[in-house]
Amino acid sequence: MMGMVGITLEEITKKFGNFTALNKINLKIEDKEFMALLGPSGSGKSTLLYTIAGIYKPSSGKIYFNDKDVTETPPKDRNVGLVFQNWALYPHMRVFKNIAFPLELKKSSRNEIEKKVREVAKMLHIDHLLDRYPWQLSGGQQQRVAIARALVKEPDVLLLDEPLSNLDALLRLEVRAELKRLQKELGITTIYVTHDQAEALAMADRIAIIREGKILQVGDPDEVYYKPMYKFVAGFLGSPPMNFIHAEVEGGNIRIYQSKISVPKQYREIIKRLEITEVLFGFRPHDAEIIRGEREGIKGEVYSFEPLGREQIVTIAVNSDVFVKVFAPEGEHFSFGEKVTIVPNEERVILFDKKTEKALEYFP
Numbered sequence: 001m002m003g004m005v006g007i008t009l010e011e012i013t014k015k016f017g018n019f020t021a022l023n024k025i026n027l028k029i030e031d032k033e034f035m036a037l038l039g040p041s042g043s044g045k046s047t048l049l050y051t052i053a054g055i056y057k058p059s060s061g062k063i064y065f066n067d068k069d070v071t072e073t074p075p076k077d078r079n080v081g082l083v084f085q086n087w088a089l090y091p092h093m094r095v096f097k098n099i100a101f102p103l104e105l106k107k108s109s110r111n112e113i114e115k116k117v118r119e120v121a122k123m124l125h126i127d128h129l130l131d132r133y134p135w136q137l138s139g140g141q142q143q144r145v146a147i148a149r150a151l152v153k154e155p156d157v158l159l160l161d162e163p164l165s166n167l168d169a170l171l172r173l174e175v176r177a178e179l180k181r182l183q184k185e186l187g188i189t190t191i192y193v194t195h196d197q198a199e200a201l202a203m204a205d206r207i208a209i210i211r212e213g214k215i216l217q218v219g220d221p222d223e224v225y226y227k228p229m230y231k232f233v234a235g236f237l238g239s240p241p242m243n244f245i246h247a248e249v250e251g252g253n254i255r256i257y258q259s260k261i262s263v264p265k266q267y268r269e270i271i272k273r274l275e276i277t278e279v280l281f282g283f284r285p286h287d288a289e290i291i292r293g294e295r296e297g298i299k300g301e302v303y304s305f306e307p308l309g310r311e312q313i314v315t316i317a318v319n320s321d322v323f324v325k326v327f328a329p330e331g332e333h334f335s336f337g338e339k340v341t342i343v344p345n346e347e348r349v350i351l352f353d354k355k356t357e358k359a360l361e362y363f364p
C-alpha cells in the first residue's frame, strides 16, 4: 500500500533563540521500521518529530527521505501522516468527515473518498462509528479516528506524538498491541514519540534515547535494556529502574560500603587496563537474589517489602541513605530490619565510569 521510505537525519540542530533544542542529531530510520524516540519531558522528542514532518525547519543539518533531500520541502509535500497527543478531531464533523478531511483537501473524487474512508475505518475497527460525532466516542475510539485520518491519505511515513497518553492504563495496553500489529501489516515507516519506557520497549523495532537534545543511544529493545551505554539509559529503561551504588575497586574486588565482592568476570580485564578505582555498580531489581546467611554479596537490612501478586519488591538499605530494590518470589517472608545479603547475578552486573557515567564496556 505504501511506498518505500527510509529517513536519514544528518547533523540536525534546532535552536529556539539561544536555546538549543536539538544538538547535531544523526539517525537513520529504515524503510518499514518502527522507531521510538524516548526521553524525558523537554528532551526534544517532539521538536525532532516536527522537524521530520517539516513543521519546523532545522537551524542546520539535512533530512533525507530515501535519497531525496527534503530539508526545504513543505510539510504537505512530504506525504507524512501525523497523530498528536490530543488527537484534535473536528468536533462539528462526523467521524466519516473527520477521516475524509485530508482527502477532501487533496480534492479526491467522491468515490475514492468513500472507498478509502471505509477501508481504513474497517482496519481500525471503527467502521460502525462513521455517523457519530467525536463527543459520542470513547477516548480509545477517538484515538483510532485520529490514526485513521492520518492513514487515509496513504502517507509514506507515520509520525506519532504520544498518541496513547490520553487513554487510561488498560486501554493503553490494548491499543499498544493493536498499533504495533497495524504498523507491521501496513509496513509503514513509523516514528513514535514517547516518554513511557514500557511503551517504547513493547512496540518499537529500535529505540533512540534522547536527553537534552542529543541522542545517547540507538538500539533494539534488548540492546538498550541489557547493554545500556550510559547510566541515564540504564536508569530510564525498566521499572523499578536499575540500582546504582557507588563502589571502589581494590585489586580484584569491589568494595560496596561494608561489603566486598569480586569484580565480575567480564570486567576484570577492562578495569585493569583503564586503571579504574571508582565505579557505579549497576544491577536490575530482577537480576539479584536475596540470601540469608553467609555468601559473598552486598550486605544490607530490609527496609520495606511490597507484595505485587506473583512477586514482591524488597527495598534494602545498604547504608543509612542508600537503598536498592530487588524482586523476591511471592510467599517468601521478610521482616523490617532483617539482615540479608544481596547476591547480584554476576553476568548481568553493569559497571559505569563514575565521572562520565558511561558503561565500561563501551570504552575504547
Ligand code: ATP
Residues within 6 Å of the ligand: 016, 019, 021, 039, 040, 041, 042, 043, 044, 045, 046, 047, 048, 195
Ligand atoms: P514533552 O514530552 O514534554 O513534549 P519533548 O521531549 O517532546 O517533551 P520538546 O517539546 O521537543 O520536548 O521541547 C524541547 C525543548 O525545546 C523544551 O525545553 C522546550 O521548552 C523547547 N521548545 C520547544 N518548542 C519551542 C518553541 N517553539 N520555542 C521555544 N522553545 C521551544
